[in-house]
Amino acid sequence: MKVLELAGVGKRFGALTALSNVTLDVEEGAIFGIIGPNGAGKSTLFNLLTAIYRWDEGSISIGGLSIAGLSTQRIARLGVSRTFQNLRLFGNASALANVMVGEHVLLEANVLDSLLNTGRERRERTEAEKRARELLRFVGVSGVEEQFARNLSYGTQRRLEIARALAARPRLLLLDEPAAGLNSSEKHELVSLIRAIRDGGTTVLLIEHDMGLVMNLCERIAVLDYGEKIAEGEPREIREHPRVIEAYLGAPA
């Protein structure tokens, strides 16, 4: 079963071609990596998947359903969660509240429930809070529930953002450079966390610059360069792929 399918996707910003003719399938239960030099179009690709931008050509489906024309919040409701390259936490809110916002799509309380604090609202809140605490424990940051997100250490903030994304119980989790700024022991923990997330049934698609981490973690990797997919395969294949070596090290003299 394919969670994500891209067929011939192209995106231009004026004269600049950010992505051209990208075709990509991500199988359910995979840990899929997208790598490529700076400006290769990796983040643009993520932004197409969550409807920050609209693509110009091709088609994108999630779980077999085309996402053409859907809004960011509709796509979130289809089970796509993401983290951001430069963290976008709700800084002046507690870690717990951050995760509880992530659970928004799972809750059913409507405006009237919220106004009148009905039984449904209270019941959902209690459950949401419990799940949020569990999630914080799962990503390894329990003990900071009541602290403001902005006061947490960088590594903790990264994990908190992952917890917020997981709170929606997504089928596809997009991680935009999750290891950026982490030290080597934190990276190590991140690898086991991402594996645990996948083992919990969530497909993971990640953009990363850290080659060692990607090669170690991902089962399948696609390489972008100047907006084109130049290679796709298992880590071993990618490592030896001549075009990948060329893209990263330059053409042989």
Place this chain on the structure above:
Amino acid sequence: MIYTYAFVAIAACVAIERFHNRRAKATIVLILAAFLAIAPRFYGNDAVFSVLADAAVYVMLALGLNIVVGFAGLLDLGYAAFFAIGAYTYGMLASPQFGLHLPFWVLLFLAAALAALFGALLGAPTLRLHGDYLAIVTLGFGEIVPQIFQNLTKYTGGPNGIAALDVPTFFGHSFGASVMPYYYIALVGIAAALWISRNLRESRLGRAWMAIREDELAAKHAGIDVLRSKLAAFAIGASFSGIGGVLFAAKLALVSPDLFGFQVSVLIVSMLVLGGMGNIVGVVVGSLLLTIVNSALLPQINSLVDATFHTTVDLSNLHFLIYGAILVGIMLFRPEGLLPNRERRAELHHAGEAAGDA
């Protein structure tokens, strides 16, 4: 006398902020409610309760605006428009203007619904605006609405407004000339507004507002319907001032467009800034303080000045100067307001200090 009531109420609010024990807070609220309900039988006169009833209306307005500005983070500088809509609902439907004399109690709810409707209607065009742009557009709406009431002379009495509004009745008993019924209704109104504000803050919708206020893009990615949540904030916030407007109009037995000008919007925003935006108790304190300054302290100082220097100056012209001075002073010395919530304090101070507070 007015200061006694104001002092008790404000002291209770400060105590509620200081205590963290739920039961202690509930006890203080109950004692304060009992005091405000019973004390008027023994202490005070009509003049005092007239000011207090007005203060209570302003507390409701401030709590309503707090939902828009404090919770959802949408700077609305035209909030008085909904106050006007509430007041004119009563003015037009319970007066000789059209010969309609709908009951006060029905209009209370009708005005809330109408204000909510207009809150959503006037909010809709602003949904994609942020910060300064939103403030300017809402400022415009705040000017337009009283202008419309002024120019629709045929229906609204134009610049003179509508006078001789119906005196409300309660199970056949007329309110007469007493201000006490308004005082009590406004107290119940505040209680309801406080209850709803607290419900909302802790709710799914409240968390959605927090997310929008903090990072709209991240909120969208969490599946929050940003536009609908903002509309809900505009509508709910406006409904409070619809009720406030009916109370205000019925008590004054008069509506006219100049009662709902820009200065009212500024006054309410000042109350939020003074008390601490986003914090329910802080907003109550801010609005009480400013109303007391406006309606009691300034007139007293005015007469004192006149008596001392045998002059006839009108200090009410200085209101704007005073709001300005208050805002500047608060911004300089306590930008988070007198009784801020944790979020606002954290936002405006260094991370280290906020951690110490938390």
